[in-house]
Amino acid sequence: EAALLSLIPVARPEFIQDIEDNKSRCVLTALWVITLADEDLKEAIWGDDSLLQGWLEDFKPLLEMGEGDKVAQQVKRHFQQLLTHQRVVAQDEEALGRCLFTDEPIAFKNTISQATGLLGVKISAFSGRDNRPELLTSDKPHTVVSPVSLAEHKIHHEIQGGSKDGVPTLIYSPTTVGLFGGLILNTDMAAKSLFDLSRLEAKKGSVLYGHEIFQGRLRLAKLERLSDKTKDQVTQLRLLLTAARRTGRPFHIFRGLPTTQRAFFYYDAMPPLLKKLLGANALRLEQLPQALKQVELAQTFLENNNLGYEVLNRYVSSDTRLGAICLAWCVLEGKAS
Structure with missing residues (x-):
């Protein structure tokens, strides 16, 4: 290798010089010398569809790709179209x-x-x-x-981890709202949990008060695993609605792939029981207070041993709602027979 380089008046490229593996460095050096001797071979060795392209980037047109390789190629192609502002086809x-x-x-x-x-x-x-x-x-x-x-x-699942039976849910909210919404923001980049955005009692962790709630660059595009149990689902929905009201920012929750939504609060995979409770899985800003009252009432049903899921299920249906309200009133007043 040293004898060969001593006969060539041109300095060897730095990227070849920096290769630590002796065999690889010698092979690339030999290929580089060949291109110096014959310019016609330069494209065949160093070009986009060249020998080194196939060697270094593992492109095997004669071998059938596995399923993992096919997925990787499609994902790469998808993001190349996005990054070059092309229409995704x-x-x-x-x-x-x-x-x-x-x-x-x-x-x-x-x-x-x-x-x-x-x-x-x-x-x-x-x-x-x-x-x-x-x-x-x-x-x-x-x-x-x-x-x-x-x-x-x-x-999504790999990042979130946890139970194999669960599907991670994306909780998303824009960084700012309005044309001049970014002027008030500070340098706080800490991610806030639903509990931090909802609670009022000052304990360990971040508690938001009044004006500064609009100053932090709240990072909410994150994955969280929402519970499969009805009682926990009601609690999490209350936290989401409370956080949306306190921050004054839209909240969109996606279990499937995200889509553009105009609603202030949107939950694509809202459980059917809760969807019947609120009347829809998409809410406007002025609908949040009433929706929050409904969710708090559902919590009351579930936390009372004499009511529970059956009474809540009757309450969400318009045909049996009056009977459920009467039964709940009797139980809570201690007049149930």
């Missing part, structure tokens, strides 16, 4: 399949299975979901998910 816009999450065209035969490990995604033969074919003549499931959605769903 599917790999095959004429494909017959449709992604369960985004409705993106995808190969009809590219189905997922139980081994794919998409938590919370049903793969049974009959699920009644939109964009999901159901064949009466076959008991085999047919659920199609695009590679980008597959990667995002798995990364």
Whole structure:
């Protein structure tokens, strides 16, 4: 290597000089010398579709890529389009399949299975979901998910961790509201939990008072695991509504892929019982006080041993609401027989 370099009047490139592995450095040095001797070989060795491109970046056009490699290639292509301000297009816009999450065209035969490990995604033969074919003549499931959605769903769970049966939920709120909303912000970049945004009692942790609640750069685009138990779901919904009122900022909660919403408070996967309680999963700002009262009433039902889930279930239905209110009044007044 030293003898070869002594015969060449041109200095070896620094990126080759810095390679610590002797064999790799010698091979690259030899290839560099070849390009000096023959300019026609320069593109074949150093170009975009060259020998080194395949060697260093592991591009194997003659070998079939595994599923993981295909997903990685699609995700890379997706973000390249976003970063270069191009229109995001599917790999095959004429494909017959449709992604369960985004409705993106995808190969009809590219189905997922139980081994794919998409938590919370049903793969049974009959699920009644939109964009999901159901064949009466076959008991085999047919659920199609695009590679980008597959990667995002798995990364969500990997970041959050925890129970395999749970699906992490994205709690999102914009940093500022209004044209001049950013002028009041300070340098505080601490992430706040739902408890910090909702509680009034001054204990350990961050408690927000009055004016300074609008000064912090609250980072709320985070993943949290929301409970599957009704009682805990009611508590978490109360915290979310309280935080939205105290901060005066929109709160959007997504268990699926985020979408653009105009509502002040939006919860895409709100449990059916709570959706019936509030009347909708999307609320305007002026609807928050009444919604909060309804949630607090639901907490009263669940925390009283003589009421519980059954009375709450009767209360959320307009047909049985009056009877549930009468029963709750009797129990709380101590007049139940």
